Amino acid sequence: MSITPIDPAKVPRHVLADGSTLPAIGIGTFGSDRYGPDEIGAAVLGALRYGYRLVDCASVYGNEDTIGRALATCLDEGVRRPDLRVMSKVWNDAHDPDRAIASTMTSLDKLGLDYLDVLYVHWPFPNSHAPGVGADSRDPAARPYHHDEFMRLWRALESLVDQGLVRALGTSNTTIPKLERLLSDARVAPQVNEMELHPCFQQGRLFQFCLDHAIQPIGYCPLGSPSRPQRDRTPTDLSDVDQPVVRDIAAAHGCHPVAVCLKWAVQRGQVPIPFAVKAAQYQSNIQAVMNDPLTREEMEAMASVERNNRLVKGQVFLWDTATSWLDLWDVDGNLP
Ligand SMILES: NC(=O)c1ccc[n+]([C@@H]2O[C@H](COP(=O)([O-])OP(=O)(O)OC[C@H]3O[C@@H](n4cnc5c(N)ncnc54)[C@H](OP(=O)(O)O)[C@@H]3O)[C@@H](O)[C@H]2O)c1
Numbered sequence: 001m002s003i004t005p006i007d008p009a010k011v012p013r014h015v016l017a018d019g020s021t022l023p024a025i026g027i028g029t030f031g032s033d034r035y036g037p038d039e040i041g042a043a044v045l046g047a048l049r050y051g052y053r054l055v056d057c058a059s060v061y062g063n064e065d066t067i068g069r070a071l072a073t074c075l076d077e078g079v080r081r082p083d084l085r086v087m088s089k090v091w092n093d094a095h096d097p098d099r100a101i102a103s104t105m106t107s108l109d110k111l112g113l114d115y116l117d118v119l120y121v122h123w124p125f126p127n128s129h130a131p132g133v134g135a136d137s138r139d140p141a142a143r144p145y146h147h148d149e150f151m152r153l154w155r156a157l158e159s160l161v162d163q164g165l166v167r168a169l170g171t172s173n174t175t176i177p178k179l180e181r182l183l184s185d186a187r188v189a190p191q192v193n194e195m196e197l198h199p200c201f202q203q204g205r206l207f208q209f210c211l212d213h214a215i216q217p218i219g220y221c222p223l224g225s226p227s228r229p230q231r232d233r234t235p236t237d238l239s240d241v242d243q244p245v246v247r248d249i250a251a252a253h254g255c256h257p258v259a260v261c262l263k264w265a266v267q268r269g270q271v272p273i274p275f276a277v278k279a280a281q282y283q284s285n286i287q288a289v290m291n292d293p294l295t296r297e298e299m300e301a302m303a304s305v306e307r308n309n310r311l312v313k314g315q316v317f318l319w320d321t322a323t324s325w326l327d328l329w330d331v332d333g334n335l336p
Helices: 037-050 062-076 097-111 146-160 176-185 204-212 244-253 255-270 279-288 296-303
Strands: 013-015 021-023 055-056 085-090 114-122 166-172 194-197 215-221
Touching: 037 055, 037 279, 037 296, 062 097, 085 097, 085 194, 097 114, 097 146, 114 146, 114 194, 146 166, 146 176, 166 176, 176 204, 194 204, 204 215, 244 255, 244 296, 255 279, 255 296
Parallel strands: 055 085, 085 114, 114 166, 166 194, 194 215
Antiparallel strands: 013 021
């Protein structure tokens, strides 16, 4: 494999609603309870040196300080801050407006930045959990989505935009009904939506809703998250890289099935944020989206891989009267 750094200027970009741009691929930083902060900080530095310019962080990942050191090193080495895109998220235990602001200030401090390019609400449900708890764990104080409460949080995030501390706001793990309410009430509309997106879970309706409303979809678990924590595994889960269509296309291109997932993601128009701490992986991941695209026929074949196979179901965030993880996802098209 080539270890020549790629030219970041050659990575395709998306234009957001405000005219700013995002690279078509970024690096994820959730260690799935198996990779620690130092390892992830080192991987982010390696990825930035290799040519990545978009980093997906979150306060709950517990590694913004080591990522901050990686960012500082890369800025010292000559990368310009305006060329970086750093995203962070407010966790479920910080939905109270004051806590959301405090959480964002802590993220900025740890990351060593004076502004975030994107700030997300990580999940639209307020709750609190110890890190790494099992799927059966429940917070007795967990609450379902409440629009007025969510808007109080959103107003706090809007004030951070007003102060120049955040450039763009984003939603994550949301649904069309929730986005419709937010779009009608927000003064600062979300410009990005981070959602689970991989060949077996394409979320066609939400994806198109985002595009129709000038919201850029950011795709998490783009490789089907093969190393995700045990709590996010269920017997019905499928492996994207083992789907025959994906494997056949990989064989035709002489590449790894992972590369097919990423080519498909970028060509479809989402921004994948694959996680990798291994240099060979993060290097080949960005290389994959810069050459040898899938054909129109292959893109059509990839559409047929859809299985509505959600991996990150969010059961741990359920409230006491909820009956199933489906209650989190407004599957009947309505808010509860
Ligand atoms: N907003 C949210 O709620 C949310 C939820 C989940 C994730 N995310 C974000 O999305 C990012 C990505 O999701 P994810 O980490 O769950 O899943 P992912 O990116 O689909 O999968 C990552 C794993 O794939 C393997 N991999 C990576 N590159 C590879 C390559 N070239 N060849 C073979 N295997 C490769 C690695 O496994 P090994 O390490 O075992 O080799 C790596 O740990 C996260 O890091 C996080 O930033 C956000």
